[in-house]
Amino acid sequence: MSNAPAKPATAISPTRQEEFPEWYQQVIKASDMAENSEVRGCMVIKPWGYGIWENIQRQLDRMFKETGHSNAYFPLLIPLSYLAKEAAHVEGFAKECAVVTHHRLEAQKQDDGSVKMVPTGELAEPYVIRPTSETIIGAAFARWVESYRDLPLLINQWANVMRWEMRPRIFLRTAEFLWQEGHTAHETRAEALAETEQMLRVYETFARDHLALPVLTGEKSPRERFPGAESTLCIEAMVQDRKAIQAGTSHFLGQNFSTASGIQFTGRSGAREFAWTTSWGVSTRLIGTLIMAHSDDDGLVLPPRVATQQIVILPVTPKEDSKQAVLDACDALAKELRALQFAGEPLRVQVDRRDLPGGTRNWEWIKKGVPLRIEVGPRDLEKGSVAVSRRDQGLKEKAFVPTAEFVSSAPGLLESIQAGLLARATVFRDAHMVRLTDREEFERFFTPRNADKPEIHGGFAVVDWAGSSEDEDALQKQLGVTIRCLPFGDEWHQPGTCFYTGQPSTRRAVFAKAY
């Protein structure tokens, strides 16, 4: 018997039940995805995390191209005056802007001999580091559009943006984050509305089929709307503490920004008209959403389609004389697997040749959430088989499969894991999305039993709603909940009685606590 302290039952401590926010941080640390940087509110995305982003980027980008969009790039810095062009927009972002006021540094010797760098060369007009690019892209669109024949303009940009958030949380809300922002201009209102909806559907499809996230689609209430938008559509996900995360948004901007930026064209009748614009985006927040939705108390669990590596091969080399044969077999297996495809892309396979105790190495990959772990040792070589472990099943479960059989079944296994994660997340979401009809029920639903250390509670409350923005404000103050989504679809447009005001209502809303 060992005197060493027993290893905890789970790789991650605390568990989700014990302390969800801390669990989230620990999963990120244990999987080596990212870390906080020396710059306040900013993160360093490490290879394992950035790989996920690259996969998201590549796969989404293909969907954007398939719907007719082209990529372009606009400046990081936006003239201060541009931001002021749209009243609601400037009000929405003014409180979180980083401003560039100087363009030069001067070294000044201090009395103690040290050197202090002092900004000089003040700019006539300060620049704002883009919190979003509607205004500067709007200015470009104004130059590019002359005739209805120039429309629609369908542009996307992959970029970083900066919002000086009060309370950063890695991946979910960082001061600088990576995203894509689509910006389009159209001849008619109907076309722009169709675009707004089309891109929401792209996001919904991507979330479901690539991230294994079931999302609600619908519209934001006026108080949750993007500053300057006429309407904001959203996909809303539920994560394992039953809170909501806005995973993507698509905005119908009407003619607000075209008027502000002067995006005008000569129409079919010869009259000068303002274009109808949209914008839509998803960010590195998707990674945070993934983590919170799928991971467990042993660490990250990645959907195969976006996993940095889908299969890791672990050579088991207990004896020196068989070591080389095992390593060669692993390389050969990796090569065979990489020649196969899953979801239209070559399999991503890594051989972990590091000379570490087997258990240590195995646990590392569990914590990194790699979908399939394959062990190959001398005994397997003799039998011509491999040991296969799935991240979505028990950690000790291991299937011994003839090598050739495993190779041909690998894409299918990944598909099964991908589908399993979506099914599991859907069951969870549905189990915690409940129909509520009166105020008391609603309050009970969103009130933890233990006020000092709130347990995981609540979820998505589906209610008949006819309230105002003020009513929504009051509910946020009282219970910390907001309307996450006014979902689309006939089943959400039933006549009823508002649970809050008692007035007749025509539609249902989803309330939840949110990230």
Add this chain to the structure above:
RNA sequence: CGGGGCGUAGCUCAGCUUGGUAGAGCGCUUGCUUUGGGAGCAAGAAGUCGUCAGUUCGAAUCUGGCCGCCCCGACCA
């Protein structure tokens, strides 16, 4: 911006009340032993104790200023 907490080795922290010149665990390096499972033993490397000033013969420890970070609220993809 309000309310709490904290800055000591790569990480997590002890030491501070009662000043005497730096510790543990994990991690890292090396060797031996192990090896189908987050290994054992041994040796080793690694810290101007956030910063500036004060008190003192002497400060991680006492006093004051400053800086930074984390958590909880308001704001938010």
